[in-house]
Amino acid sequence: xxxxxxxxxxxxxxxxxxxxxxxxxxxxxxxxxxxxxxxxxxxxxxxxxxxxxxxxxxxxxxxxxxxxxxxxxxxxxxxxxxxxxxxxxxxxxxxxxxxxxxxxxxxxxxxxxxxxxxxxxxxxxxxxxxxxxxxxxxxxxxxxxxxxxxxxxxxxxxxxxxxxxxxxxxxxxxxxxxxxxxxxxxxxxxxxxxxxxxxxxxxxxxxxxxxxxxxx
Numbered sequence: 001x002x003x004x005x006x007x008x009x010x011x012x013x014x015x016x017x018x019x020x021x022x023x024x025x026x027x028x029x030x031x032x033x034x035x036x037x038x039x040x041x042x043x044x045x046x047x048x049x050x051x052x053x054x055x056x057x058x059x060x061x062x063x064x065x066x067x068x069x070x071x072x073x074x075x076x077x078x079x080x081x082x083x084x085x086x087x088x089x090x091x092x093x094x095x096x097x098x099x100x101x102x103x104x105x106x107x108x109x110x111x112x113x114x115x116x117x118x119x120x121x122x123x124x125x126x127x128x129x130x131x132x133x134x135x136x137x138x139x140x141x142x143x144x145x146x147x148x149x150x151x152x153x154x155x156x157x158x159x160x161x162x163x164x165x166x167x168x169x170x171x172x173x174x175x176x177x178x179x180x181x182x183x184x185x186x187x188x189x190x191x192x193x194x195x196x197x198x199x200x201x202x203x204x205x206x207x208x209x210x211x212x213x214x215x216x
Contacts, residue, residue: 026052026055030051030052037050037051049071050071051070051071051072052068052069052070052071053067053068053071054068055068055069056167057163058163058166058167058170059159059162059163059166060144060162060166061137061140061141061144061166061169061170062141062144062145062148063166064166064170065137065141073110077106077109077110078106081102081105081106081109082102082103082105082106083102085101085102085105085106086098086099086101086102089101089102096149097146097149099145100142100145100146103138103141103142103145104138104139104142106138107134107135107137107138107141108134108135108138110134110138111130111131111133111134111135111138112131114130114131114133114134115128115130115131118130118181122181122184129177129178129180129181130177130178130181132177133173133174133176133177133178136173136177137170137173140169
């Protein structure tokens with residue numbers, strides 16, 4: 001139903017399109033990663049961890065980015081960017097404050113990665129809005145962690161309020177800087193073309209498997 005709605009995108013308010021894209025991205029990643037986990041379990045005997053952990057229940061930016069959203073990327077960036085940067089920072093500014101530059105450096109790398117992805121999707125000169133999205137979140141998360149260290153967890157917002165503020169901030173900044181790129185680059189059109197190619201490939205693979213099974 002959501003996909004069919006894109007057929008009428010010329011008649012839908014741009015803000016509604018952005019909301020549709022946000023749900024589309026979340027559900028698409030959930031489905032693709034779930035399929036990947038099933039394939040890994042059935043063909044490789046590997047048990048992959050869930051890649052999302054109810055991000056709509058995040059109580060802070062640290063909770064959202066570190067424990068709930070796209071955990072496969074988190075598991076890649078943590079040993080390759082965060083931990084080496086924190087180790088260097090420990091010698092320069094001490095262990096207590098070393099996570100701050102490490103977190104921001106991780107978001108800088110993530111910003112570059114996403115700019116490359118969106119360049120592939122759109123093939124147009126970047127205006128760096130995607131980078132600003134991740135740099136903004138990296139800065140805000142760095143401030144959040146610093147405040148936690150200063151306050152030493154002596155003061156906390158009620159869980160319901162912190163969840164509303166966190167999700168509201170993520171969604172509002174996403175609508176401002178992130179999701180407009182999906183509209184500009186017509187990601188839905190490119191995605192459906194690639195879905196069709198993937199579907200055709202999977203159909204050919206399944207037919208090949210059926211042919212080699214006994215009795216066929």
